[in-house]
Amino acid sequence: MPKFADSDSMLSTDDPENWSSYISDFRRAGHETVDWIANYLATVRDMPVLASTAPGQLFDSLPSEAPNQGEPFEAILRDFDRLVMPAVTQWNHPRFFAYFACTGSTPAILGEMLAAALNTNGLHWKTSPAVAELEQRTLDWIRQWLGLPEGWMGIVYDTASTSSMHAIVCAREMVAPEVRTEGSRGDLVLYTSDQSHSSIEKGAIAVGIGQNNVRKVPSDANFRMNAEVLAQLVAEDKSAGKRPFCVVATIGTTSSTSVDPLPEIAAIAEKHGLWLHVDAAYAGAAAMLPEHRDILGGAERAHSLVFNAHKWLLTPIDLSAFFTRRPDILRRAFALTPEYLKTQEDPRAHNLMDYGVPLGHRFRALKLWFVLRYFGRDRIQAMLRRHIQWAQDLAALISSDPQRTFEIVAPVPFSVVCFRYQGTDDQNRAILERVNQSGRVFLSSTVLNRQTVLRLAIGNLATTWDDVQEAWQLLKKAAAEL
Numbered sequence: 001m002p003k004f005a006d007s008d009s010m011l012s013t014d015d016p017e018n019w020s021s022y023i024s025d026f027r028r029a030g031h032e033t034v035d036w037i038a039n040y041l042a043t044v045r046d047m048p049v050l051a052s053t054a055p056g057q058l059f060d061s062l063p064s065e066a067p068n069q070g071e072p073f074e075a076i077l078r079d080f081d082r083l084v085m086p087a088v089t090q091w092n093h094p095r096f097f098a099y100f101a102c103t104g105s106t107p108a109i110l111g112e113m114l115a116a117a118l119n120t121n122g123l124h125w126k127t128s129p130a131v132a133e134l135e136q137r138t139l140d141w142i143r144q145w146l147g148l149p150e151g152w153m154g155i156v157y158d159t160a161s162t163s164s165m166h167a168i169v170c171a172r173e174m175v176a177p178e179v180r181t182e183g184s185r186g187d188l189v190l191y192t193s194d195q196s197h198s199s200i201e202k203g204a205i206a207v208g209i210g211q212n213n214v215r216k217v218p219s220d221a222n223f224r225m226n227a228e229v230l231a232q233l234v235a236e237d238k239s240a241g242k243r244p245f246c247v248v249a250t251i252g253t254t255s256s257t258s259v260d261p262l263p264e265i266a267a268i269a270e271k272h273g274l275w276l277h278v279d280a281a282y283a284g285a286a287a288m289l290p291e292h293r294d295i296l297g298g299a300e301r302a303h304s305l306v307f308n309a310h311k312w313l314l315t316p317i318d319l320s321a322f323f324t325r326r327p328d329i330l331r332r333a334f335a336l337t338p339e340y341l342k343t344q345e346d347p348r349a350h351n352l353m354d355y356g357v358p359l360g361h362r363f364r365a366l367k368l369w370f371v372l373r374y375f376g377r378d379r380i381q382a383m384l385r386r387h388i389q390w391a392q393d394l395a396a397l398i399s400s401d402p403q404r405t406f407e408i409v410a411p412v413p414f415s416v417v418c419f420r421y422q423g424t425d426d427q428n429r430a431i432l433e434r435v436n437q438s439g440r441v442f443l444s445s446t447v448l449n450r451q452t453v454l455r456l457a458i459g460n461l462a463t464t465w466d467d468v469q470e471a472w473q474l475l476k477k478a479a480a481e482l
């Protein structure tokens with residue numbers, strides 16, 4: 001594990017009259033920190049993926065009160081090594097195969113650092129034209145790569161959960177605009193598949209739609225929303241006096257990465273006047289490949305779409321890109337300008353605070369701009385292709401294993417493989433526990449068809465085919481040792 005130098009230095013001053021001492025202190029510690037990051041990224045594959053601490057251990061090791069006197073960087077960095085690092089689960093590890101694996105890439109790290117240095121806040125255009133316009137341009141590049149129509153507006157929020165919650169508010173604003181002033185009567189109904197991410201239901205809860213008004217449309221044998229049942233449910237709700245207002249389709253569901261039938265869902269949404277939101281948080285990246293572009297076929301008929309750069313696009317958490325073809329409705333839903341925030345109106349000056357809950361707007365797009373420029377489309381496509389290929393190769397290894405110990409339980413359209421040991425749920429959980437305890441890999445599990453299923457998600461830039469094979473060997477060994 002990389003270590004910060006074990007040296008002592010004097011506490012610097014932050015006296016504005018002696019500013020240069022404060023800056024030179026930062027310069028020295030900053031160089032050292034960048035060196036630490038480089039060593040970390042060079043050696044992270046040799047570290048255990050999972051944190052080695054017991055619950056409460058880090059908390060108990062930290063002083064119960066904040067320091068009265070400031071401390072030198074050296075002391076803080078030493079404690080970072082000694083206390084914090086053992087409690088870190090290494091999401092940047094090439095054998096992190098849990099959830100949706102991702103990468104905090106080097107250009108993004110520098111972009112994040114510069115954003116913090118500038119500490120600029122794009123709440124409205126004037127408070128930082130750079131935040132508004134770089135974000136607008138960068139998201140328009142992403143829009144083009146996703147093949148979304150020209151004219152869709154993009155805005156950056158923190159997470160897909162936030163993006164989808166904003167989509168639900170837009171849907172409400174489109175279908176029931178009176179709710180903004182009067183509150184909900186509890187008759188609005190949202191539809192999403194039984195495989196959709198919990199953030200959709202949570203969004204509906206947060207917005208006051210009510211959990212009972214979220215219809216979980218059953219999915220088919222391949223975990224895709226059953227559009228015929230969706231149509232039936234909407235019709236039933238309408239005849240019962242309810243107001244269907246929103247349908248959320250998922251392109252790349254969390255458990256199995258299944259793809260909902262967007263064109264059929266879009267037709268139902270259009271027939272009944274529902275807002276159609278597309279959750280492409282993970283798999284949207286695959287649409288950047290011409291051979292997978294069709295997964296977003298029909299998205300042009302949607303009203304909004306979320307795509308997370310912090311999943312499969314080399315960007316450290318957090319950066320969620322929300323796109324909508326109805327920015328007018330997004331603005332109508334959220335604009336509320338007190339006197340102290342009034343500013344000049346200009347059609348080209350975007351006031352980001354009008355387009356969502358948060359007032360403050362972090363310069364997140366800076367790290368994405370660094371990523372897109374540093375890697376370019378070709379290298380990004382190459383990474384996506386190799387991850388998709390390795391998922392196929394792993395699925396082939398699992399299916400062709402002569403011992404037939406494991407079986408593939410879902411189609412593998414992207415970089416996630418869902419499989420299970422041909423035994424009990426307890427045995428599958430025991431295998432998972434054993435391979436994760438090795439420290440060499442980290443996989444997660446889910447439930448499909450009421451059975452515990454293991455998931456291996458490829459998504460880190462540093463991952464090699466050997467890393468994937470190592471996971472497979474560990475799984476076979478753990479199964480043999482049951």
Ligand SMILES: Cc1ncc(COP(=O)(O)O)c(C=O)c1O
Pocket residue numbers: 100158159160161162197199250252253254279280281282308320
């Ligand atoms: C399909 C899908 N949507 C939304 C989310 C939520 O993402 P976030 O953590 O950015 O809120 C996830 C998380 O894995 C996801 O898989």
